[in-house]
Amino acid sequence: MKILVAAKRVTDPDATIRLKADLSGIELDGLEYKVNPFDENAIEAALQLQTSQGGEVIVVSIGPDEVQTTIRTGLAMGADRGILVTGSDEHLDGDLVARIFAALWRREDPDVFLLGKQCIDGDSNQVGQLLAEYLDLPQACFASEIEIIDGGTTARVSREVDGGIEVIDVTLPAVITADLRLNEPRYASLPGIMKAKRKTIDRVSIDELGVTPDQKVKTILYNKPGDRQAGIMVESVTELVDKLQNEARVL
Amino acid sequence: MSILVIAEQSGGVLRKSTLCAVSCARELATVLGVDWHLAVSGHNVSGVATELAGYGASTIRVADDASLSEYLAMPYAAAAATIAKEVGAKWVLCSSSTIGKDLMPRVAVRLDAGLASDVVSVAGADGGVQLVRPLWAGNVMATVDVLTEVKCLTVRTSDFDAAAATGGESALSASEGAVAAAQASGAKMRFVRLDATGGARPDLNEADRIISGGRGLKSEENFHILDELADSIGAAIGASRAAVDAGYAPNDYQIGQTGKSVAPDLYIAVAISGAIQHLAGMKNSKVIVAINKDPEAPIFQVADYGLVADAFQAVPELAEAFRQVRAG
Numbered sequence: 001m002k003i004l005v006a007a008k009r010v011t012d013p014d015a016t017i018r019l020k021a022d023l024s025g026i027e028l029d030g031l032e033y034k035v036n037p038f039d040e041n042a043i044e045a046a047l048q049l050q051t052s053q054g055g056e057v058i059v060v061s062i063g064p065d066e067v068q069t070t071i072r073t074g075l076a077m078g079a080d081r082g083i084l085v086t087g088s089d090e091h092l093d094g095d096l097v098a099r100i101f102a103a104l105w106r107r108e109d110p111d112v113f114l115l116g117k118q119c120i121d122g123d124s125n126q127v128g129q130l131l132a133e134y135l136d137l138p139q140a141c142f143a144s145e146i147e148i149i150d151g152g153t154t155a156r157v158s159r160e161v162d163g164g165i166e167v168i169d170v171t172l173p174a175v176i177t178a179d180l181r182l183n184e185p186r187y188a189s190l191p192g193i194m195k196a197k198r199k200t201i202d203r204v205s206i207d208e209l210g211v212t213p214d215q216k217v218k219t220i221l222y223n224k225p226g227d228r229q230a231g232i233m234v235e236s237v238t239e240l241v242d243k244l245q246n247e248a249r250v251l
Numbered sequence: 252m253s254i255l256v257i258a259e260q261s262g263g264v265l266r267k268s269t270l271c272a273v274s275c276a277r278e279l280a281t282v283l284g285v286d287w288h289l290a291v292s293g294h295n296v297s298g299v300a301t302e303l304a305g306y307g308a309s310t311i312r313v314a315d316d317a318s319l320s321e322y323l324a325m326p327y328a329a330a331a332a333t334i335a336k337e338v339g340a341k342w343v344l345c346s347s348s349t350i351g352k353d354l355m356p357r358v359a360v361r362l363d364a365g366l367a368s369d370v371v372s373v374a375g376a377d378g379g380v381q382l383v384r385p386l387w388a389g390n391v392m393a394t395v396d397v398l399t400e401v402k403c404l405t406v407r408t409s410d411f412d413a414a415a416a417t418g419g420e421s422a423l424s425a426s427e428g429a430v431a432a433a434q435a436s437g438a439k440m441r442f443v444r445l446d447a448t449g450g451a452r453p454d455l456n457e458a459d460r461i462i463s464g465g466r467g468l469k470s471e472e473n474f475h476i477l478d479e480l481a482d483s484i485g486a487a488i489g490a491s492r493a494a495v496d497a498g499y500a501p502n503d504y505q506i507g508q509t510g511k512s513v514a515p516d517l518y519i520a521v522a523i524s525g526a527i528q529h530l531a532g533m534k535n536s537k538v539i540v541a542i543n544k545d546p547e548a549p550i551f552q553v554a555d556y557g558l559v560a561d562a563f564q565a566v567p568e569l570a571e572a573f574r575q576v577r578a579g
Contacts, residue, residue, distance in 0.1 A: 013528075017390040026391060038509075094356070095365060121387055123508065124368040129324065129356035138439040139324050141353050144502060156443065160502045161349040162456060162511070163261075167443040168323065174439075180492070180509060181502055216365030221394040225385070228534050231555035237565055240540065240558050241572040248538045248555065250460075250517040251484070251576050 001055035001152065002110040005046040005079070006101065008061060009033040009070040009089075010121045023222050033066075035073050038116025040185035041178035043074045045146055046114050048183065053148055055111075056080050060104055062097060063089030068201055075196035076188030082201035083108075085209065093215040094122070098130035103209035105135055110173065112155070117142050117177040128177035138170035141177040254279055254287035255340035256308070257331050257358070259350050260299045261322065267457045268346035270413035273306055275373055275406045276344055277414060282375035283342075288312065289421065290334040292327055292429065294320035300423050305416040312337060314429035321442035322350055326433035328357035333429040335362055340401065347405035347512075348456065355405050364401035369512075371410040388508035389531035408456055409514035409535050448501045455504070458487035460517045463506055463533070466493035467522025467543065467562060474499040476566045477521060483573040489513065489533075491523045507532035522562045525550025542566070 011017070011031045018027040035043075046057045059074035061067045062085040071082035085100055105113060118125035132139035140146075140157035144165065147156045152172070159166045160179045170176075188196070206213050234240045245251045256276045259266040276287040286309040291300045293315065300313045314330040331354065335343050343358060345351035347369045359366040371392070372383045382404070386393050397403075455461065462481045468474045474494065481488050490500035492507050506513055508528040518536035523529060525541070525548055533539070534553050541554035544561050551557040558565060 011387075017387045019391065026387070093365070095359075098356075098360075118509065120508065123386055123388065124366075125352050126356040126366055126368060129353060130360055130366075132324075133328065133357040133360035139353075139357075140440075141324075142349060159349075161445075162503060163454065164445055164447040164501075164503055166445045169441040169443055171439040179502075180496065216397065216399050217367055218396045218398060219386075219393045220396050222386070223392045223394070225389055225392045228539075228553045230552045231539075231557065233551070233557045233559065235558075237558070237560075237568045237572055240556055240569070241576060243556055244517070244538070244540070245576055248517075250538050251573070 001049060001053040001112065002108065003046045003049060003055065003057045004104060004108055004110045004113045005042050005057060005059055005074065006061065006115040007039045007043060007059050007070050007074045008036045008119050009063065009067055010036045010119055013037060013120050019222050019224060025222055033070070035070055036116050036119045038118060038178055038180065041180060041182045042114040042116050043077055043079065044183045044185040045143070045178055047078045047186070049112065049146065049148065053152060058083060058108065060085070060101070062087065062092065062100055071201055072196050073188065075199045076193045077186055078192060081199055084201050084203050085206060086203055087206045087213070091215060093217045094124050094126035094130055095216045096211070096213060097127050098134055099211050100206060100209060101127070101131045102134040103211050105131070112172065113175045115175070115177050117179050128175050132175040138174045139177070140168055140170045140174060142179045143176050144179050144181045146176060146182070252283070252285050252341045253338055254285060254342040254344065255335050255338055256287065256289050257343065257345040257354070258289050258291045258299065258303060259346065259348060260291065260293050260296055263293065263295050263298055265299045265302055266348065267413055268348045268408045271408040271411040272344045272346045272406045273414040274411040275370070277307065279342060279373050279380065282373065282380055288338045288340065290314070290331055292319050292330045292433070304421045304423060305418055306414055306421070307417045307419060308421040310338065310422045310424060312424060312426045312429065314426050314433060316430040316433060318430070318433045323440045323442060324353050324357055325436040325440050327354055328361060329432035329436040330429035331358045332361035333432040334426050335401070337426060337428060343401065343403045345405055346408050348408070351405045355403055359403040362401045362403065363399060364403045365397040365399045366403040366405070367395050367397055368405050369407045370404045371407050385531065388528050389534070390527060407512055409512040448503050452481060453485065453487045455487045455489055455506070455511055455513060459515050460484050460486035461489050461513055461515045462486045462519045462521065463489035463491065463523060464494055464500065464521050465491040465523030466497055466499070467524070468494065468499060471499045473563070476563065480566050480570040480573070483570040484577070491526070491529045520550050520554070521566060523550055524548045525553065
């Protein structure tokens with residue numbers, strides 16, 4: 001089974017986000033990049049599928065040279081090789097990323113493309129679904145469990161949906177997006193990190209893939225949300241109920 | 252030019268999130284001075300279409316077919332995109348429920364449209380529409396421009412009230428084209444089953460009151476102390492990601508950046524510290540109560556009423572007090 005898996009670099013999920021003075025973007029100075037947490041789940045899922053089904057895991061990402069670090073994280077976890085699509089990652093929208101991934105799909109012809117369900121910076125939750133539609137492939141989004149059945153022709157995927165867990169079967173090849181409960185991503189071992197240094201990362205530009213680098217959605221202004229003011233501290237349950245009943249009037 | 256709202260239903264029952272998208276469509280229709288329409292897909296959904304006929308849509312297009320009996324992204328996207336073309340929609344909206352998130356990107360590709368996710372406002376500006384959506388767990392509110400001729404949106408339900416019926420009768424019609432498109436999308440996806448969390452409590456997305464528990468409750472068994480409190484005021488139960496990850500609560504209880512966004516009249520956070528990712532999903536609530544034994548917990552910074560207390564003492568006491576209030 002050949003698996004492509006996406007790894008996007010995102011700002012540290014636990015860091016405080018500050019805006020530039022002219023509101024043109026966020027202040028990147030002093031921020032560290034990490035692999036998008038959902039993509040770590042996707043990489044772990046890819047490696048587990050490889051263990052049960054055999055085959056190859058290829059980590060793909062888009063951006064400048066520094067993004068090799070992001071790909072190496074996946075290689076250190078155990079993936080076989082990487083592909084870096086070179087270019088700036090500042091002017092990407094979900095649609096452009098999906099078209100780039102679709103072009104990679106056509107070059108590599110995998111059985112499964114795994115991605116995180118969303119990135120914790122843009123929070124759009126689109127790329128897997130867009131990719132699947134561009135390729136006219138089935139999708140299984142927000143996966144919390146993946147099982148390969150019917151002699152490797154089908155993935156049975158549990159999906160986290162409003163109201164419970166939905167189970168669907170998708171004929172392979174397919175696109176699967178990972179939710180947080182899919183697995184516990186492994187840490188790279190020291191030997192894994194050493195081995196990753198010798199693994200191949202192929203480079204290809206957006207242009208060489210034949211993808212037009214235009215955006216369909218553009219962010220024009222970044223603002224802080226309206227702050228919610230802290231209220232008051234109450235001393236007891238009795239006082240709380242009194243406030244809810246007579247001040248807030250929500251009972 | 253017109254606007255299309257993709258209605259959501261399950262098992263022939265309208266999902267209330269649809270009415271939040273209807274609210275957004277009405278605002279947009281006013282700003283742009285255009286009509287808006289509804290698309291209903293499913294099997295045996297004439298009841299849903301009839302129920303929606305009193306909300307002011309010009310027309311309701313219905314795709315009713317066995318190929319649409321359960322929600323699946325491929326046939327539903329084919330049907331929705333076909334109806335969007337039939338009504339000449341330049342704006343296509345769905346709520347950002349898990350169906351909307353799953354479906355709308357595929358609809359957007361079929362319409363060669365850009366998609367803005369989780370839109371929280373659609374104000375008119377400079378002869379156009381200014382769309383705002385959250386980034387970085389709501390720590391940034393971005394004004395975005397969709398550059399394509401057809402524009403797709405998912406609408407965050409916590410920022411648009413459910414629309415009320417306005418009377419009148421929208422014209423209902425069947426879309427054979429949408430049915431044909433759904434059938435032609437093949438059978439590469441198959442519904443197996445839904446393991447519903449369900450129960451007698453209100454749905455989190457629709458609840459006026461929510462009791463939410465965090466990791467401070469320490470076990471799945473302890474988490475159930477919230478049941479009594481929730482039932483004392485007819486509330487839904489939610490959870491922080493930490494509580495869900497620890498296995499104290501089911502996955503679909505999760506409120507926050509990567510779970511649900513809610514905005515009830517009353518949100519009571521019990522033993523939740525208040526990570527920014529959690530606040531992203533609940534800080535639009537009208538009244539927030541925080542109960543936490545750590546006086547430094549960040550949740551107190553967004554709470555209208557804070558109580559420093561041990562949850563295991565305060566929760567049963569509060570449930571009893573609520574019952575007395577309700578008993579009058």
